[in-house]
Each structure stands twice: as structure tokens, then as C-alpha cells.
Amino acid sequence: MSLVNFLWQDHSAHDEETAKQVANINPNKLIINVDGPGSDVKNPQCGPSINQLVIFVNQLTKNGFTGTIAMHPDATKGDYEHDWNGKGKLTKRNTTEAWMTYCDYFHQMNQALKTNKLVTFTEILIETESSYIPRTPEMFADIKAYLNKIGESVAISTTGDWNISRSDLKVNYVYPQLYDMGYVSNLLRGENVPSVARAQAVAKGMVNILKTKPAMLNDPHVNFTFSYAGDDVDAPVFGNPKRVWNKKLFGTFIENFNKELSQYSGSNINTGVWHCSEALTAWNTIAGSLGKKIAIGAAIIGLLITLLLFL
Numbered sequence: 646m647s648l649v650n651f652l653w654q655d656h657s658a659h660d661e662e663t664a665k666q667v668a669n670i671n672p673n674k675l676i677i678n679v680d681g682p683g684s685d686v687k688n689p690q691c692g693p694s695i696n697q698l699v700i701f702v703n704q705l706t707k708n709g710f711t712g713t714i715a716m717h718p719d720a721t722k723g724d725y726e727h728d729w730n731g732k733g734k735l736t737k738r739n740t741t742e743a744w745m746t747y748c749d750y751f752h753q754m755n756q757a758l759k760t761n762k763l764v765t766f767t768e769i770l771i772e773t774e775s776s777y778i779p780r781t782p783e784m785f786a787d788i789k790a791y792l793n794k795i796g797e798s799v800a801i802s803t804t805g806d807w808n809i810s811r812s813d814l815k816v817n818y819v820y821p822q823l824y825d826m827g828y829v830s831n832l833l834r835g836e837n838v839p840s841v842a843r844a845q846a847v848a849k850g851m852v853n854i855l856k857t858k859p860a861m862l863n864d865p866h867v868n869f870t871f872s873y874a875g876d877d878v879d880a881p882v883f884g885n886p887k888r889v890w891n892k893k894l895f896g897t898f899i900e901n902f903n904k905e906l907s908q909y910s911g912s913n914i915n916t917g918v919w920h921c922s923e924a925l926t927a928w929n930t931i932a933g934s935l936g937k938k939i940a941i942g943a944a945i946i947g948l949l950i951t952l953l954l955f956l
Contacts, residue, residue, distance in 0.1 A: 647670075647671070647672065647673070648670060648672075648892065648895070648896050648899065648928075649670070649672050649899065649916055649917045649918055650672060650673045650674065650868065650915040650916055650917050651672050651673060651674040651675070651676060651868060651915065651916075651917030651918075652667060652670065652672045652674075652675050652676065652917060652918055652921040652924070652925070653676040653717065653770075653820070653870065653917060653918065653919040653920075653921055654675075654676060654677055654678040654717070654921055654922065655678065655874070655919060655920040655921070655922065656678060656690040656691075656922070657677075657678045657679065657680055657689075657690055657691055657692050657693060658678075658689070658690065658922055659677070659689075659692060659693040659697050659698065659700075659701035660689060660701075661704050663701075663922070663925070664701060664704035664705045664707075664708050664710070665704075665708050665929075666925040666926075666928075666929045667705060667708075667710055667925065668705055668708035668709045668710040669708075669929055670925070670928065670929075671709060671710055671711060671712065672712055672917065673712045673713065673915075674712050674713050674714070674715060674768075674917070675705070675710070675712060675713075675714050675715070676714075676715045676716075676717050676768075676770055677693075677698070677701075677714055677715065677716060677717065677766075678717050678719060679692075679693065679698075679716050679717065679718050679719065679750070679754070680692055680693075680719045680724065680728050681718070681719070681724065681727075681728030681729035681732055681733075681735070681746075681750065682694065682695075682728070682729075682732045682733030682734075682735065682750065683727055683728040683729060683732030683733070684724075684727075684728045695753060695754055695757045696757075698754055698757070698758070699757055699758060699761050699763065702714065702758060702763045702764060703761070703763060706763065706764065713764070713767045713768070714764060714765075714766055714767070715766060715767065715768035715769065715770050715800075715802070716751050716754065716766045716768070716769050716770065717769075717770040717772065718747040718750065718751070718769070718771070720743070720744075720747055720771065720772060720773070720776040720777075720778060721775045721776055722740075722775055722776060722777055723775075725740065725743055725746075725776075725777060729743070729746050729747070729750070730743070730746060733750075733753075734753065735749055735750060736749065740777040741777070743776070743777040743778065744771070744777075744778045744784070744787070744788055744791075745791060747769070747771070748769070748788060748791050748792050748795065748797070749795070751766060751769050751792070751797060751799075752792075752795050752796065752797055754766065755797060766799065767799055767800060768799055768800040768801075768802055768817070768818065769788075769792070769799060769800075769801060769802070770802045770803065770804065770818075770820070771785070771788065771801065771802070771803050772803065772804050773803060773805075774805075780803060780805070780814065781814075782813065782814050782815040785801050785803070785814060785815060785816050786815065788801055789801050800817035800818060801816050801817050802816055802817055802818035802819060802820065802868075803816050803819060803820070804819065804820040804821075804822060804870065805819070805820075805821070805822065806821070806822060806825050807821045807822055807823050807825045807826045807829075807854075807855075808821065808858050808860065808861070809821050809860070810860040811860065811864060811866060811867060812860065813860075817866060818866045818867075818868055819866070819867055819868065820868045820870045820917075820919075821861065821867065821868075821869060821870060822870050822872070822919070823851060823869055823870060823871055823881075824870070824871060824872035824874070824880045824881060824882050824919075825880060826851060826854065826880065826881065827879045827880035827881065828879070829854055830850055830853075830854060832846060832847070832850040833847065833850055833851065833880065833881045834878070834879060834880070835877075835878065836877060836878070836885070836888060837877040837881045837882060837883065837885065837888060837890075838888055839883075839888055839889070839890045839891070839894050840894075841894070841897055844894060844895075844897045844898035844901055845897075845901050847881050847898065848898055848901035848902040848904075848905050849901070849905050851881075851902065851905075852902065852905035852906045852908075852909070855906065855909075856906075856908075856909040861910070862909055862910040862912075863910050863911050863912050864910075864912055865912040865913040865915065867915065868915045868916075868917055869902070869914070869915065869916045869917070870916075870917055870918070870919050871883060871916065871917070871918055871919070872884070872918070872919050872920050873889075873918055873919070873920045873921060873922075873923040873924040873927070874919070874920040874923070875923075883895055883898075883918075883924070884920065884923040884924065884927070889923070889927050890927070891927060891928070892927070892928035895924070895928075899916050902914075902916060903916070
């Protein structure tokens with residue numbers, strides 16, 4: 646079983662090291678954060694520009710990534726005028742039509758990927774919070790129709806609180822934010838200290854709540870989302886600088902979560918990580934350190950064997 650089904654970027658990251666780290670995990674899906682063409686593409690946490698995206702996707706493939714990619718446009722109100730509206734080759738629109746701008750850029754990026762014979766975005770993840778886009782089934786239907794009109798027959802998805810309903814919104818996928826569950830249960834609040842016992846307890850505690858929510862069950866298009874962001878006081882997150890969960894221990898948590906939830910849901914269970922840059926750093930650094938220790942150990946053993954042969 647894969648550690649996670651998807652990785653979701655918080656800030657943009659499209660450098661070669663990120664490509665290698667993602668390929669090392671090789672999730673089924675990478676959700677790429679995209680700032681508009683007016684963003685500061687010289688800042689490694691902004692962009693990517695269309696050219697930067699092409700380079701990044703090429704690097705992903707060369708390093709062994711075999712999954713799909715999804716676009717998550719930064720659709721916040723504060724960034725619309727600065728990064729999106731009328732920037733690059735995008736049309737200038739009023740805020741009620743902001744959603745069209747994100748669709749147009751999605752199309753421009755996909756065209757560039759196609760031209761370079763690379764995998765293309767198969768999904769657009771629209772986060773409506775703090776945006777000019779209403780989170781309604783009618784809005785998502787309009788987005789899908791517009792994308793079809795400009796030649797992009799792709800999945801539409803969204804995210805929200807832990808009990809979001811995909812059927813109510815009529816989208817292809819939803820990403821319930823399970824790091825929003827701290828207010829529901831005392832067990833899920835407080836410091837999320839890494840341990841096998843805590844992994845088991847959090848998994849069981851979450852499932853005891855989810856099992857009563859029909860929208861969370863028997864649907865393979867629900868993508869349960871955990872967070873490697875820093876603040877774990879009010880919610881169970883896994884990346885607090887003092888309490889970072891390593892790859893093995895987080896894997897133990899995922900295994901327990903799947904085991905617990907499978908008792909109540911008959912569908913495939915999809916899990917993933919938001920703010921994945923912290924997870925990638927933790928998982929790959931630890932794996933890299935272990936690899937170096939193994940290599941050093943092997944070299945020492947080899948040297949000893951050579952010395953013994955000459956004695």
C-alpha cells in the first residue's frame with residue numbers, strides 16, 4: 646500500500662529537488678499550487694509560470710513520477726487583481742467572472758504541457774474560501790460547462806470542512822479537511838505527539854466521528870486530507886516543528902485510519918497530505934539519512950572483508 650494517495654501543495658514549489666522528493670513518494674496524484682501570471686515567479690514559493698510548470702512536470706516524469714497532476718489555483722480575493730485579472734494573456738474581468746480567469750489559465754497551462762508532450766492536468770481543485778467564487782452546485786456546473794467549451798473535459802473538485810458533501814455540491818472529488826476536527830472531540834485537540842499509541846488513538850477517534858456521516862462513506866471520490874502544517878493545538882496535524890511525524894510513523898497512522906474506516910465504508914479509501922512540503926522534507930530527509938548510514942555501513946563492511954582477505 647502506498648503511504649498516501651495524493652500530495653497537495655500549500656505554497657508553490659516547482660524546483661528540481663521537489664520533483665525528486667515527490668517522485669520518491671510517487672503518489673497517485675500531485676496537486677500543484679498555481680499562482681497567477683502576475684505573481685513574482687522569481688520567488689520559489691510563487692508561480693509557477695507556464696515555462697516553469699513545463700520544466701517541473703518534465704522533471705517529475707524523468708525522476709519516476711507516474712501519477713496524475715491537478716491544478717489548485719490560488720483564488721483568494723487579495724490575489725485576484727495582483728496576480729490574475731488581466732495579467733499575462735488573461736482577459737480583464739470583474740470579480741463576478743473571476744472563475745473564468747482560473748479556467749482560462751488552466752487551459753493555457755494544459756496547452757503548453759500538450760505541446761511539450763507531457764502529462765496534463767486532469768483536474769482543477771477550486772478552493773472557494775476567501776474567493777469571489779460561491780461554493781454552490783450551480784457554480785461548479787458553470788465551471789465544468791465553461792471548461793468543456795474551451796476544450797478541457799476534466800474533473801472538478803473542491804475542499805472544505807471535514808464533513809463536506811460531494812453529492813450536495815455535485816463535483817467529481819472532494820477533499821475533506823480532517824485537520825478541522827479538533828473542535829468536535831477532546832481527543833483530537835492538544836499536542837499531537839508522535840507515537841504508535843497516538844497514531845492508533847487519533848485514527849480511531851476520527852473514524853468514530855466519520856462513521857456517522859453518510860457523505861464520508863462508500864465513496865471512492867472522497868479524498869481524506871491531513872495536514873503537515875505547524876499548529877497542532879486545536880487540531881490533529883503532523884508537522885509541528887517540535888512534533889514532526891516521520892514517514893514510518895505517519896504510515897502507521899494511515900494504516901490504522903484505513904483499517905478503522907474500512908469497517909464502515911465499502912469503497913477504496915483515499916488519503917493524502919496538504920502542506921506537503923513539510924512532509925516531503927521530513928520523509929525524504931529521514932530516508933536520505935538512513936540511506937547514507939546504510940551506505941557507510943556497507944562500505945565499512947566491505948573494507949573489513951578486504952583487509953581480512955589480505956591477512
